[in-house]
Amino acid sequence: MQLLFYISSFIALLATVMVITRYQPIHALLYLVVSFLAVAMIFLSLGAPFVAVLEVIIYAGAIMVLFIFVVMMLNLDKETAAQERKWLTPKVWLGPSLLVLVLLGEMIVLLLKGNGSALPGTTVPPRAVALSLYGPYLIAVELAGFLLMAGIVGAAHIGQHKKKHLHRFLEEKSTIP
């Protein structure tokens, strides 16, 4: 289990680095899928099989597919890649990286200050998760349902192509060459 964790952590970090440095959107997406799969393996190694499965099915499966659809619909191809190459000069990376490194250092210091202990490595079964989810967290589940509903309605509303309604005077003006 330990080895599994280290290998998959390494893969996850590597894949994530690749995600944020790619020029082609589709490449980035595929690396992200790899990253998610690696994280799913981490979950497995931490003794959370149910969540690992969900990570693969929903994150790597459903959500990433949505992204791929959008990339396809917008036909993001070589032009986008060329533009990304132009935008992403080394100078752009400098500032954010420095800030984030400082933050990382501070977070590590904070983590090491606490008295962390070794993980027991035993599995928390899906049954316990289900009981908890539909027991104490019932209201939160319903709220999550509302959220998803709102997401669907919102996406449907925002995503529809509206016809442009212009005032007739403006239309007339626009027809004049």
Added chain:
Amino acid sequence: MMPVHANTVLIVAAVLFLLGLVGVLTRKNILFMLLSIEIMLNAAGLAFVAAGSKWQQPDGQVMFLFILAMAAAEVSVALALVLQIYHQYKTLDVDALKELRDK
């Protein structure tokens, strides 16, 4: 077999989160920014699961489920917005969208 230390998992989660943050800060393409946000959400979920694993409680996994639901809703709305933005501005450059600036 040495057990995994809890701090190690959390450091991995932190590094993942910060990589996503670097992505948000660096990329100008909205699509890439969304991808980076997904990375950050995932890293947060990893931290929850690790905590749940440490205390042998299901709550960490429950929180991950909520993050998952939230991410799904967010992605659907965000991608619809991306489509609209591309439609109206013919670009995905986030710096072109400055309608909210103070004039």
Added chain:
Amino acid sequence: MQQYLFLIPVLPLAGFLLLALAGKTMSKRAIAFTGTGSVCVAALIAILLCTDYLSGNSGNAVYIQSLWQWFQTAELAVGLTLRVDALSLVFIFIITFVGALIHVFASAYMRADRDYARFFACMNLFVASMLVLVMADNLVLLYLGWEGVGMCSYLLIGFWYETAANCRAANKAFIITRIGDTALIIGIFLLFRELGSLQIPAILDQAPQRFSSGSGAITTIALLLLAGGMGKSAQVPLQTWLPDAMAGPTPVSALIHAATMVTAGVYLIARMHTIFLLSPLAMTVTAAIGSITLIVAGCSAMVQTDIKRILAYSTISQIGYMFLALGVGAWSAAIFHFFTHAFFKALLFLAAGVVIEYLHHEQDIFRMGGLKKQLPLVYYCFLAGAGSLAAVPLISAGFYSKDAILWYAYSAAGGNAIFWIAGLVGAFITAFYSARLVVVVFWGDRKTPVGSPPGRTMTIPLVILAFLSITAGFIEWPHNLLNVHLFSEWLGTVLPATSLRGGHPPEFILQIVAVVITLSGICTGYYLYFRNTAVLAQWKSSRFPAAAREFFFSGWKFDALYNHLVVRPFLFLTGINKRDVFDRLSDGIVTFSKQFNRSLSFSQNGSLRWYVAGVLIGILFIITIQLIL
């Protein structure tokens, strides 16, 4: 009679209220009836009061009517109390009687003006304020009237406010008199601090016990009161506003700037005579200012060409005589000169008003002339007035009052030869310009087309005033001619008798000198302006007299002096302070928040990545703090 005292100021006040509130809806007839009627009834009551005073004379009669308590604090109680004694009565009589005549005259003179109601409202308010001033029982009430007449003077000088010059003249009058008023109020404060009372009788009673003669405190108070009087009465160096005040309508000049308001300073000093008697220095200063003023203003009057400005300078000069008399301790002579001066100066102004209107608003005397035939009645009235101004011996009122002043200037306890000579020079100048005025305006050839002659409403006041200008002097004769001293006896209950010093020549000699001087002044004027005008033309062409004329014409360059000394530095300071120094502080707050807003709105630039960076920096900040602490 005592219970009707309040009617005297209240009637004009009621007239003012009626005209001010309903004047726009009233016909001109009703306005004239209200405005004139209120003052006429007040005059009638004043005359009844005088007869009552004379018949029931118990030696020291004082009418007091307490209306109500105005305000009361721990130490200061100010009542709205009217107090009338012989001195007040003289002023009340002049204010209401001459005021009524001028109101009658004005009802015809101003008939074509579209602000008829406003004119009479202001005039009535003036009369009411002036009556409050002279009837006041305490100094606070006196100050109320004092400021009230100042305000009315301002309103009436700027009556034709559409001309910018009139507004400037009104401002000038208001601001310069304000200098004196400030001194006066400080003097009143000092009096209250020293004596703890502002009741006039109490002050007069307590002052001799409280102060030793010539002490610093009393001298300060007296000089401050004198400064107040100088401002209101246009004495050097605060005299420059009065010639400009002629911008107002002519009846205003007659009533306010000749007969009544400008003599408020004389009233104040006479009223406070005890305080002045305690301070020999203040007395000398008063006399010196009077003599300087009468010569300075007289010289300017000699060369003016505007008829109203001549009369204005002559008014300053005559008030200078009154101050001279007050300064040498000749109290009743000063008030007597005020009494006669009110008649003949009002007469001269009204007659000048008739002439000005007759010649279609021509004020330059050298474009007048030949009016003797056209306006014989006005000519004879004017002649009576001018004769009285010049103090033609025996047949004019001015002679009796001026002779008394000249006599006391030499022989009174505070008098000396210098004051006497100044008075004589002034007498010569006065006679000279009076003759010049009559000769140039009425004799010679006609130079300007004429309008319609004045109606009866305008001539009747002239005739009454002309009659009084001749006869008013007969109630007080020089000591060596007839033993008739009605006026000084009348005032004897209020004002102390004039003490004489030893070693003066007989009164007869001084009188002869004064008469000779006066007559020679008249003759000089007659000779230079009628007989032999070539001499004048020759003087005008030569350098020194022309320069002197220019100097006198500009009023001894006082305006230019103040312009350089006061106005320009003040404007310079206001220029610096235009962006108020103290506003800088609040402006600074505004600028700072604007700048801050600008820099903050720079952060609100719509860039999403910028906001994320902001969030990141915030997190860094919080975590760093947590690490450090």
